[in-house]
Amino acid sequence: MRHIIVSFMLAAMLCGCGNKVEEDSYFPLATGTRWAYTVSSESDGNASRENHVISVIKQITQDNRQVAVRRSESEQNIGVEYWISTLPDRFVRIAQRSDLEERATMDAQPRTVLPVPLRKGSAWTTLTTTYFILRKSEFPRELKYSHKALMTYTVESVDETVTVPAGQFSNCARVSGLAFLTLYTDPVRGFHKVPLVTNEWYCKGIGLVKLERIEELSTAFFSGGKMSMELTEYVLP
Template sequence: MYKKYKNKNISILNYFSVLLCTVICISCSKKEYSYFPLNSGLKWHYNVSLTTRDGLERQKYILHNIGTDELNGETVFLRKSLDGKVLYYSISDDGIYYLGSLDSRAISSKFYADKRLVIPKPFTIDTKWEQITYTKLLKKTGPPQRTEYKIIAEVPLELKIESLEDTVIVPAGKFNKCMRIKMTGSAYKEAGNYVGLTLVNVVQTNWYSPGVGLVKMERLETTQSDALDKGTLSIELVNFESG
């Protein structure tokens, strides 16, 4: 049976927060949670490459584990991003969950709940679960549009652990015995005059290294329309600071 979880991605960097799920060892097996470390002091530096019909955009992204707190009586683990968002995670009997976020730079900080499973427990090859995602890479400006044109489609995803033995090479180095999680899904979307009804496909692959966490992610969003055919997102680890 599949598990179902809803995932409303608010921004491209929110996609990122889930992919970067990785290491906790509190009343848990080190092996099970080393793929998503949450202990305080860890820091990740990433290169982000975003390609849309407008071209290639490069960004830097940093995540920093900043300790624990309480949310609704539950111990939660906090991870702060470069843009000021504080991301909340929890550990339960069935896995590690992303709970939501708040903007620490806002005058009135509000917690935005968005619970979703990051890595299940226990996990084996072919473990599957389900989530909902929203496209963010299908966009363009310029003719025939006068302003930015986007296709934001709700797409159900099937997530599957495909391997625990991958070797991944990124700017931070070579990582062995990585967990590979692949996400695939599609949905029809009425996208307006220039595109009309089109099938939207999403394919995303995350690689997690034991003791480090997310080392690489690739995401591809496509449609059947030549007017707005695809967008890609690539994230690679540049440096990992263990404190």
């Protein structure tokens, strides 16, 4: 489950260039930038808490474009690297690599992370999966490899104040995501559309400060869960 949390959360950060861009960016991704988070999750009736670190380790060139390589790692888990590229109207993820792989795997299509500029009402879609819904009696219990859903992301606000262990931040953008996964939940309800909900808060000059994922479900066949991630400290070069 820890690797899952890393996966969905970190397709959402990008590279910038120059001090002014970094100060004004919701994604200050100069090499050497580092974020530490506390992750609290509940799944299948079990609660867990762990530390998670994201860092920008280097800049590379791919197809004549500058690409930021972000590394994501947590306790008792392998690290994952994401390649983020900047297009004229959006930031995209173009590849990823785990510590078990020698080379990065290119995405079939660039995966939209955030639009540029980030404005209230902006919306986009991308594929997601379930990270916390588990089968109760069938194996494999996880659905992440077999079930996909199209999530619609919307910038709900750009002037929110967020308080996390790392401090209080103002003028933050809140991005919400909503998708529905159709499952045969039990003989009584039959097929049911299960909501998958994501809320993310990004602050200028800091980056991602808070993230929530909610997948509520409790039936004879499935159990759900949720996760909250909050910034505890950060380093900006």
